[in-house]
Amino acid sequence: MASAQDIQNLLRFLSQDAKVPLAQAMGKIKELQAANLITPDQIAKSGMGAIKNVFEDDKITKQILNAAKRVSKKRGSTDAGAPAPSPKKIKSSYGQPLSPAQFEESLVLPDLCLDEEELSNAAVFTNRAPLVLAFAVIVLKYTMPEQPLSSRLSLAQAVVSANSRTKAVNLGLESGKSAEEEGWGEGQPLVKVMGREIRVMKRWGYDWEAKEEEGATQETIKDEPNDIDNKEPALWGVDLEALKKSNGPVTVGSRNVSTSQLPIYTAQSARTYLLKAFETPKSEGGSQKSPTKKKPASIVAEKERNLGLLLGALDLLFKSWSSVLSKDDLDKRAWSWYTRVRPEVASGVEGWGGKGNVKLRDILDLRRPTT
Structure with missing residues (x-):
């Protein structure tokens, strides 16, 4: 072992x-x-x-x-005594050769299932990290409705990574100060998601709701304020640990300073993680519900369907409270709700990455009472 x-x-x-x-x-x-x-x-x-x-x-x-x-x-x-090769710098990954509208469309998640009867009888088999990711993506829909899906995915992944590092430190699997504690990224704005503060980068000029313009792509979006439209800019979650490892700039906070060197949590990787994380629970006997071996395409479709079920249950939960709780209070409750439904795993290192069932009925039961 x-x-x-x-x-x-x-x-x-x-x-x-x-x-x-x-x-x-x-x-x-x-x-x-x-x-x-x-x-x-x-x-x-x-x-x-x-x-x-x-x-x-x-x-x-x-x-x-x-x-x-x-x-x-x-x-x-x-x-053998040969000199070790110098490490390569981490390259940040920003835009795609798509317009902002096309980029957002490429990130669309499975349709949410809002059928309460179906949700009440459903469950997913997963580990804790992607469940945190799903919670964060949906709570951001209500606490930061002005943010596009790409930003919600990036911010949610930042929360998961920060939480995972904290857990690793508590278990003795990681040591030393975090990049945040050492001051990396100081000067970048802070936002709070599920009670955790994360550093963000403002995506000045990124207009994802505008109709496609000729020649406009992710790569042509400038890191400048949009003076015509005063709405809050879209955000990226900044990967401070990657910034620290790459020896990038410690402080990049001014609008007049390019932030192109800052590594971010990409929306694409967060989306991929979600799509692959939620399996169908096994039967009590330990065998899959389907007696025949499933084809890869069938497994992919099943996981996407499970994600749609989970996100639907979470959407119903947060929607039920959104009209009576402030955005701050809704954010604060999100973590406690997560802890009440997360899968049971062994304590300590033994439970690291452990999976379990999440009954969607338990999520629905957290909704605001209607009577």
């Missing part, structure tokens, strides 16, 4: 070398242990098949395998 130090080293490899979001890496620890994929050497020798069985995504699988080979080769060279 892997020790706490082994798990800490594995998380460090996944999050720093393979660039896997910490929350996602945490959720895969148990599966990696079961597959005996604990060290970069073991991962490098396993091949893509074994890694893909755990992470499912081709892009992330390649990232992990390439990082494992690179780390193993680096260690081999270092052992």
Whole structure:
């Protein structure tokens, strides 16, 4: 069995070398242990098949395998006395060759199921991090309705990552001060989501509601204030840990200073995480409800359907309170509601990344009483 130090080293490899979001890496620890994929050497020798069985995504699988080979080769060279290669700087990923409207459309989540009878009889099988992500995405719909979906996904992922790091520190899997505690990103605005303050970057000039203009793409959006429209600008959640690792600028707060160097939590990665995180619960006997082996396309559709069910239940919950609670109070309650319905897992390191059932009836029961 892997020790706490082994798990800490594995998380460090996944999050720093393979660039896997910490929350996602945490959720895969148990599966990696079961597959005996604990060290970069073991991962490098396993091949893509074994890694893909755990992470499912081709892009992330390649990232992990390439990082494992690179780390193993680096260690081999270092052992032989050869100088280690200089680390590459983290490159931030901002826009797409799409107009703002097209970009937002590409991020659309599955249709929300609002059928109370269906929701009352449904459940999802998941671990805690993506459930936090789902809660944050929906509560932001009501506390920051002016924000586009891309911003809500980015801000929600920032909350998940910050929460995951705090949990890792409490379990002894991470040590030292966080990037926020060391002052990285100081000067960037702060917003509060589910009771946690996160650093953000204002996306000046990003007009996602405007009709598509000829030649307008994500890449042509300028980091400038839009004086014509005084509404609140869209936001990105800033990845302070990535900023710290890249030795980027510690303070970037002025409108007159370009923020293009700041790494962000991308909306695309948060959306992908949500789409793959919610399985159908197993039957009491331990077998899947379907007796036949499901095809990959069927599994993808099933997970998307489960996400639509979960988001629908959460939407009904927050909507029921939105007319009587202030935005601040609604945000404060979101975390306590999450803790009441999150899956039960083993305590300590044993429960790291553990999964369990979430009954959507429990979410509906948290709604404001109507009588």
